[in-house]
Amino acid sequence: MLQEGFLIKIAIVSMFISTGWSRPKTKDDSENGDTDAEIEPLIIDRGPYFDKTASRNVTALVGKTTYLNCRIRNLGNRTVSWIRHRDLHLLTVGRSTYTSDQRFTSIHNPMTEDWTLQVRYPQRRDSGVYECQVGTTPPIGFSMSLSVVEPITTLLGGPEMYINKGSTMNLTCIVKHSPEPPPTIYWTHNMEEINYDSPRGGVSVITEKGDITFSYLLVQRARDSDSGKYTCNPSNANPKTVIVHVLNGEHPAAMQHGGQLRLEYPFSACLLSVLVAVAGP
Ligand SMILES: *[C@@H]1O[C@H](CO)[C@@H](O)[C@H](O)[C@H]1NC(C)=O
Numbered sequence: 119m120l121q122e123g124f125l126i127k128i129a130i131v132s133m134f135i136s137t138g139w140s141r142p143k144t145k146d147d148s149e150n151g152d153t154d155a156e157i158e159p160l161i162i163d164r165g166p167y168f169d170k171t172a173s174r175n176v177t178a179l180v181g182k183t184t185y186l187n188c189r190i191r192n193l194g195n196r197t198v199s200w201i202r203h204r205d206l207h208l209l210t211v212g213r214s215t216y217t218s219d220q221r222f223t224s225i226h227n228p229m230t231e232d233w234t235l236q237v238r239y240p241q242r243r244d245s246g247v248y249e250c251q252v253g254t255t256p257p258i259g260f261s262m263s264l265s266v267v268e269p270i271t272t273l274l275g276g277p278e279m280y281i282n283k284g285s286t287m288n289l290t291c292i293v294k295h296s297p298e299p300p301p302t303i304y305w306t307h308n309m310e311e312i313n314y315d316s317p318r319g320g321v322s323v324i325t326e327k328g329d330i331t332f333s334y335l336l337v338q339r340a341r342d343s344d345s346g347k348y349t350c351n352p353s354n355a356n357p358k359t360v361i362v363h364v365l366n367g368e369h370p371a372a373m374q375h376g377g378q379l380r381l382e383y384p385f386s387a388c389l390l391s392v393l394v395a396v397a398g399p
């Protein structure tokens with residue numbers, strides 16, 4: 119009780135001497151919840167605190183400007199700094215960039231309580247923990263985790279593919295490690311965007327978006343003119359190319375590439391049904 123009275127007293131005192139530099143948080147404030155709750159109404163300036171509802175995990179794409187946002191209530195005129203945990207480097211102080219790495223900038227709109235660290239051209243090595251720190255005594259901080267990812271595109275069966283004339287060409291493009299599915303994926307044949315309504319007909323694309331995105335380019339009844347260079351271009355990942363050879367005759371040996379057989383062989387269907395028959399009851 120005695121201690122409580124004392125705390126109330128210092129709370130009142132701090133109310134009167136309240137300068138922008140808030141009353142430093144005493145040990146009791148943080149450790150004794152009850153006391154804090156009781157005296158709270160008396161304290162006008164309880165000091166800055168973080169809005170902890172914001173997400174602490176930020177995923178960014180390599181090379182694409184990203185933002186770590188820190189929302190601070192009741193900041194007063196205290197200074198906000200951003201610190202990189204990996205090397206305890208001070209990146210920004212207030213609105214100035216402190217590091218020689220000019221990719222880091224602190225953004226603050228005085229109409230808001232947000233102090234945002236902007237990272238331009240993020241690289242994989244920028245992944246890690248960043249802390250937004252407020253210059254109270256002692257300082258208080260809010261840590262956020264940045265992961266910089268690089269989406270990877272693969273085209274199954276590449277870099278060269280052999281298919282039989284008349285069969286269905288099925289090119290499968292896969293995009294992994296993308297923070298969000300690629301908004302669009304377009305395909306080209308010999309550098310020209312594929313037109314799915316062309317008079318040739320039988321050309322279609324199926325895209326399944328998700329953590330891993332799949333895009334299938336299907337060309338029915340492959341003909342000589344379908345040979346060439348096919349490229350899958352996801353809007354947020356690197357493109358991938360495959361060279362397709364449409365074969366006229368029977369060249370089974372040529373159809374094997376790198377140990378991979380990518381073909382609708384007429385007889386592979388037979389083989390499959392044989393296997394099914396064997397496996398069946
Ligand atoms: C903060 O504001 C108070 C007055 O409100 C002033 O006395 C103090 O020097 C200021 N501190 C800084 C760091 O600007």
Ligand SMILES: *[C@@H]1O[C@H](CO)[C@@H](O)[C@H](O)[C@H]1NC(C)=O
Nearest residue numbers: 173174175176262263264265
């Ligand atoms: C944030 O990342 C950490 C570590 O990488 C993980 O443990 C945590 O579950 C993540 N939180 C959310 C909300 O994704």
Ligand SMILES: *[C@@H]1O[C@H](CO)[C@@H](O)[C@H](O)[C@H]1NC(C)=O
Nearest residue numbers: 274286287288289290334336
């Ligand atoms: C195309 O190939 C992929 C991967 O091999 C397969 O999952 C998909 O079902 C095929 N689509 C068609 C229409 O054959």
